[in-house]
Amino acid sequence: MTIAVLGAGAFGTALAISLAQRGPVLLWARDAAHVAEMQESRRNTRRLPGAVLPECLTVTAEITDAAGCEVVLLGVPMQKMGRFLSENAALLDGKVLVSCSKGIDLATGRGSVELIEAACPGARAAVLTGPSFAADIARGLPTALTLACRTDSPGLQARLSTPTLRLYRTTDTIGAELGGALKNVIAIAAGVVIGANLGDSARAALMTRGFAEMNRLAMKLGARPETLMGLSGFGDLVLTCTSLQSRNFRYGIALGSGADFDPGVTVEGAATAKAVTRLAQGHGIDMPIAAMIAALCAREISVSDAVTALLSRPLKEE
Ligand SMILES: NC(=O)C1=CN([C@@H]2O[C@H](COP(=O)(O)OP(=O)(O)OC[C@H]3O[C@@H](n4cnc5c(N)ncnc54)[C@H](OP(=O)(O)O)[C@@H]3O)[C@@H](O)[C@H]2O)C=CC1
Numbered sequence: 348m349t350i351a352v353l354g355a356g357a358f359g360t361a362l363a364i365s366l367a368q369r370g371p372v373l374l375w376a377r378d379a380a381h382v383a384e385m386q387e388s389r390r391n392t393r394r395l396p397g398a399v400l401p402e403c404l405t406v407t408a409e410i411t412d413a414a415g416c417e418v419v420l421l422g423v424p425m426q427k428m429g430r431f432l433s434e435n436a437a438l439l440d441g442k443v444l445v446s447c448s449k450g451i452d453l454a455t456g457r458g459s460v461e462l463i464e465a466a467c468p469g470a471r472a473a474v475l476t477g478p479s480f481a482a483d484i485a486r487g488l489p490t491a492l493t494l495a496c497r498t499d500s501p502g503l504q505a506r507l508s509t510p511t512l513r514l515y516r517t518t519d520t521i522g523a524e525l526g527g528a529l530k531n532v533i534a535i536a537a538g539v540v541i542g543a544n545l546g547d548s549a550r551a552a553l554m555t556r557g558f559a560e561m562n563r564l565a566m567k568l569g570a571r572p573e574t575l576m577g578l579s580g581f582g583d584l585v586l587t588c589t590s591l592q593s594r595n596f597r598y599g600i601a602l603g604s605g606a607d608f609d610p611g612v613t614v615e616g617a618a619t620a621k622a623v624t625r626l627a628q629g630h631g632i633d634m635p636i637a638a639m640i641a642a643l644c645a646r647e648i649s650v651s652d653a654v655t656a657l658l659s660r661p662l663k664e665e
């Protein structure tokens with residue numbers, strides 16, 4: 348049975364390439380010109396240059412081509428997810444919908460599982476997340492991810508695993524989602540530290556205290572500690588805070604050094620910082636790093652004022 352991937356960004360394309368090792372895959376993109384270009388060149392030069400689209404991967408501009416697919420991966424950016432789901436609810440309801448996006452929806456404060464459940468109540472929602480750059484997956488480099496679904500899903504885990512993509516499963520969708528969403532915020536902060544030449548020691552401190560913030564919110568919202576300690580939390584935090592392949596980290600470097608940054612690049616952590624700050628306030632959770640990043644992204648505070656504010660907080664126990 349064909350697996351569909353909706354959204355031909357870097358990640359959707361990379362997952363489609365990897366899954367095509369196992370059988371037929373349908374990749375949908377919204378722009379017909381982009382689709383024609385991919386069909387002609389068998390590459391996605393706009394979003395994932397360098398990777399070749401294998402033969403059993405079909406690219407389409409007709410989303411209704413996914414009607415016969417039971418398993419559908421969603422690769423649209425998080426802030427577009429809610430609208431995308433409601434516009435396509437008739438097609439998607441009743442299917443297994445696997446969100447591959449990392450973030451919290453600014454309009455509703457929801458993660459993607461809740462968005463899916465609201466728009467498509469008959470669907471089974473899952474999340475695929477963890478440390479993985481699209482380019483690495485497309486090259487067939489070994490990658491391990493977390494697949495989260497409220498009901499234990501060994502069948503789906505087997506279906507989406509490939510010789511190079513090793514999935515671990517969990518029923519903790521809240522932990523998996525929050526790990527992936529929050530690590531992007533901390534990755535921006537790590538980038539700011541490096542961009543402002545504050546040093547590797549400061550980055551390590553920030554990653555550690557950022558991880559404490561991630562855990563604080565996640566535990567309050569019902570996540571399990573082991574999920575945050577796993578691939579989707581600690582694993583992705585380490586990757587994204589230390590690699591120049593990360594767009595969130597590079598965006599942070601630009602913020603920290605005062606450089607320009609291409610607004611066309613997907614940086615999920617910026618909107619998520621704002622959403623998280625609201626969520627934390629609503630639950631009475633202290634998340635000073637996320638709040639600073641939200642303020643920095645909104646240009647409400649300078650880097651030096653943000654650093655001073657964080658360092659001058661009252662001394663406390665670890
Ligand atoms: N890239 C990576 O390494 C990884 C990304 N992710 C996550 O995957 C998600 C997507 O990121 P990524 O693939 O990198 O993003 P990209 O920036 O590469 O691409 C975004 C894609 O989404 C499409 N899109 C945007 N809005 C809509 C819409 N309303 N309807 C349909 N399609 C839309 C864009 O289409 P168009 O080209 O026409 O603008 C584009 O193809 C993010 O949440 C990210 O955090 C997770 C792990 C790794």
Ligand SMILES: O=C(CO)COP(=O)(O)O
Pocket residue numbers: 449477478479480531534583586587592593594595596613614615
């Ligand atoms: O989520 C990712 C790696 O796991 C990709 O990170 P960026 O979106 O920062 O590039």
